[in-house]
Amino acid sequence: MTSDPLHRPRAPSAALEAALYVDDLAAAEHFYGTILGLETVARVAERHIFYRVGNTILLIFDPTVTIIGSDNPQLPVPGHGAHGPGHFCFAADAAEITAWHDWLIAARIPIEADFHWPNGARSIYFRDPAGNSLEIAEPRLWE
Known part of the structure; x- marks a missing residue:
């Protein structure tokens, strides 16, 4: 595949998801779910909580866990995180x-x-x- 700018697809039209990183998922769950009232989409204990914000999903991750990529070949999500x-x-x-x-x-x-x-x-x-x-x-x- 070439990187010829004449063949670049159009710019993305929306943000689908954004991530923040926290060291205490329980505190984050109380804050985002109770204080801000966001709808929980998914939760995996000790790893992440996902919230719906309009048409966007706000991903709340524990970076000590998500820095390690998935070992599931059906979901080969690479490691990621921020501090x-x-x-x-x-x-x-x-x-x-x-x-x-x-x-x-x-x-x-x-x-x-x-x-x-x-x-x-x-x-x-x-x-x-x-x-x-x-x-x-x-x-x-x-x-």
């Missing part, structure tokens, strides 16, 4: 962001930043128990 805080941004409109701000404060989740971008879109930033940076922003941020 240190990552980032994930949820989309919400202005009224939803205000509601999330108030909910997170009531749940004793500190808001690290709450501001409007130069185009007027609002973002709030906070952290999950593993230290990952989470953001809730108006989608017009990228318009």
Whole structure:
């Protein structure tokens, strides 16, 4: 196969999944399932929890386990993982962001930043128990 740019397929049209890494799956499950209210899609004890976020799946992995690739020939997923805080941004409109701000404060989740971008879109930033940076922003941020 050549890498001729004239034959490159069109750019991907959507993100299907994104991953964050945590060292405590129980704390992550409480945070993402109870505090944020995300729907659990799959869970494998001591390995991962997957959540539905609209049309995207948020993968929460324990990197000490996922660094080792699969030994199942039917699912030959290579080893992967990261250490240190990552980032994930949820989309919400202005009224939803205000509601999330108030909910997170009531749940004793500190808001690290709450501001409007130069185009007027609002973002709030906070952290999950593993230290990952989470953001809730108006989608017009990228318009």
